[in-house]
Amino acid sequence: MKLTILGCYSATPRTLNNTTSQVLEINNHMFLIDCGEGTQVQLRKHKIKFNRIKHIFISHLHGDHFFGLVGLISTFRLLTREADLHIYGPKGIKEVVTLQMKLADSWTNYNLIFHELTSNKSELIFEDEKILVHTVPLNHRVYTNGFLFQEKEGDRKLKIEAVEAANINVAYYRKLTQGFDVVNEKGETIKNESVTRAGLKPKSYAFCSDTMYKEDIVSIIKNVDVLYHESTFLEKHAHLGPKTKHSTAKEAATIAKLANAGTLLLGHYSTRYDGLNAFKEEAQEVFDNVELCEDGKTFEF
Amino acid sequence: MKLTILGCYSATPRTLNNTTSQVLEINNHMFLIDCGEGTQVQLRKHKIKFNRIKHIFISHLHGDHFFGLVGLISTFRLLTREADLHIYGPKGIKEVVTLQMKLADSWTNYNLIFHELTSNKSELIFEDEKILVHTVPLNHRVYTNGFLFQEKEGDRKLKIEAVEAANINVAYYRKLTQGFDVVNEKGETIKNESVTRAGLKPKSYAFCSDTMYKEDIVSIIKNVDVLYHESTFLEKHAHLGPKTKHSTAKEAATIAKLANAGTLLLGHYSTRYDGLNAFKEEAQEVFDNVELCEDGKTFEF
Incomplete structure (x- = not known):
């Protein structure tokens, strides 16, 4: 299981900070998770083959998680893609992508299959022989889901x-x-x-962004190997959490602890801070195994 | 009159090539012309103050000229902009921007004023004491306008x-x-x-992208000081011009010559070519004063 962080900052893309997008490589799948503006350039920079992306998961329709989607779809078309592309995201995502294709009179020559999400309960949205993907309903200013990716129990040896x-x-x-x-x-x-x-222990990854502290996700992501949980703020700005519906590093760590996660990855940092170390330090007051996401960083589990 | 090229390549943004966007500084205005994906990052890179942009002109609704617009509007909101923002572009531009704001539940706290264009004839779309802006109807696969920016006759000395x-x-x-x-x-x-x-000679700039060779724009842009004309192809791919409704460098030069332009700027290059010199060489067979746009280049006239 390999995770590449294409962008992990909140709000707006900047010269050196990209907004949220990740690629999860698991069991021969290349899942793209969120797609902020500039994601297609980040994919090129990290030499990720566009054709291997067949499933894109969008957590919510704020720009920093989704304004790169229509450009990527459009580029796939220009590169004469033929493979189906599945898009999972909140209701409305089909309308906005379709409207832009209509205005540009540029329809894809591959199948674009939208799976629009509306439920406030965790649901199974993808399954094949080896992988399950469930939604993780989050609490943000607009309808938002995290995603839980799980390998199925492997063959016995x-x-x-x-x-x-x-x-x-x-x-x-x-x-x-x-x-x-x-x-x-x-x-x-x-x-x-x-x-x-028993065969190899199946791996799991949960992506939880954006959300304020929401304890009832713990039962969904229980015992997850790797948890990415947003940590927009440090403790000194904890009061902004409920207002903007974001979390602090410490709250992310609390979720990781309650869920008995293996590793906690932090990201979605506000750009108001100078460095990232304080995020790790504050999280480690609650939970030991913390890693900081940074644009371009890869994790192998 | 100062022109900053933020991006001048066609089709898709790449690690080193940005799609179309320019900033024209003329008589204290900072006009943004087209807004491909990543334009906001290019603006930051070139230290252009976001607040000085009050008018954005969008030639057409293909992604490489417009997918950065909604992100820029959204970033202006996050930066707590208060000044009005005027957007000039094809009919449909309001719907697609508004839909994205609605889905994100993120309305701007400044006035966003759309001037939707539908005419196939050149029309005056902006005027103040010192500047006139007219459309230059072009011939592309979707409804497209170039723009002619003209200083008015200045005060006599x-x-x-x-x-x-x-x-x-x-x-x-x-x-x-x-x-x-x-x-x-x-x-x-x-x-x-x-x-x-007589006072200072008034300056003029015409932006013409995207279009196939269209001779009847000559009367609109006659005697323009600086003409940006797209040149997607070299002569060896001239046969692709009518099909994709783009121009060659030589066709751009022919328009410049017929219009008696002062300087011709080339851009909107296909990324299929290794270097840009051939564009200049082919154009100069027809018209002498040719300059190549490159991302990040500025021209002062």
Whole structure:
């Protein structure tokens, strides 16, 4: 699981600060999460192949999370993309993209499939053989979702010596890795656990931005390996949190602790601060394993 | 008159190439012309004060000329702008900007005044004491206008010795600079030309992008001091001009020659070419005074 931070600052793009966008590489998927203005240039800068992006998740329709989307869609068209593109985001996202294509008389020659979100409850929005994606309803000034990406339980691994000793026909090995009990060549039932062990631990990543402190997301993201939680403010501006519906670094850490997250990633910093270290320090008063996002940084888990 | 090229490439923003946007500084105005994605970052990079921009002219609603507009409007809001902002552009521009503000629940706290254009004839769209702006209807795949910015004839200058010798009361000097004849202290009528000379020659700038070769713009931009004319292609791709409704460098030069322009600026280059020199060379086969736009370049006239 590899995460590339294309931008992690709030409000407006600046010469050295990009607004929110991330690429999550997980199980051969390249998921783009949020798409602030300039995201397509950031993708080029980090040499991410445009064609590998087939699913884009937009948390909410504030500009710093979404003003780069229509440009990216348009560039895909100019690059003669053919693969389907799925867009997950709040209701309205289809209208605004479609209106701009209509005004430009520039329709895509690939399928653009919108999955508009309206629920205030967590829901499954993507599933394939290996991955699940659920929404994480957040509390911001407009309708906003975070996203939880989870690998499914992987195949079990055969304990080869035990399998051979149990006289199991090779034809049943696939069933074993799938977790089933099987019957051996003597007609005996062999318990799966006696001849297999658990496969790789499935990984999970939760993206939670933008939101004020919202404790009821904890049950949705419980035990997540990596949690990105916005931390717009430091403690000295904590009073701005409820007003602007953003969080402090300490609040992000509290969510990470309650959710028993493996690692907390901080981002969506207000540009009013000079450096980022104070974000980490304040979060670590509550939760140890904290990392700071920075534009261009990659994390491998 | 100072022109700053924020971006001058066609199609899509890239790591080193920005799409169309220019700032024209003329008579204390700071006119923004077109606004591709990333324009707000380019404005910051070139230290152009956001507050000085009060009029934005959008030629057409293709992304490379306009996808940065909503982000700029939104950033003005975050910077607590108070001054009115006038937007001139094709019909539809108001709807698409307004829809995005509605979806983000982020209305501006300054006045946003749209001047939607629909005419296929050149029309006066802005006038104050010193400046005129007319549209220059172009021929592109969607409804498109260029813009002609003209200083008005400036005040006449007094020939001080002649004025004094003619016994004219100081109270009439303003009338003289405005071009009127006046009566002197002896009751004689003094012809204006006998005591004044012409003021500074008024400057003009025409922005023509995007368009295929369109000869009937020549009468509108006749004798313009500086003509920016798009030159997407070199001669070897001239056959793509009519299909995509773009021009070659040579066609741009032909327009400049017919219009008796002072200087021709080329831009809106296709990114398929390695360097820009060939654009200049091909244009100079037809018209001598050719300059190449490049991102970040400024011209003073």
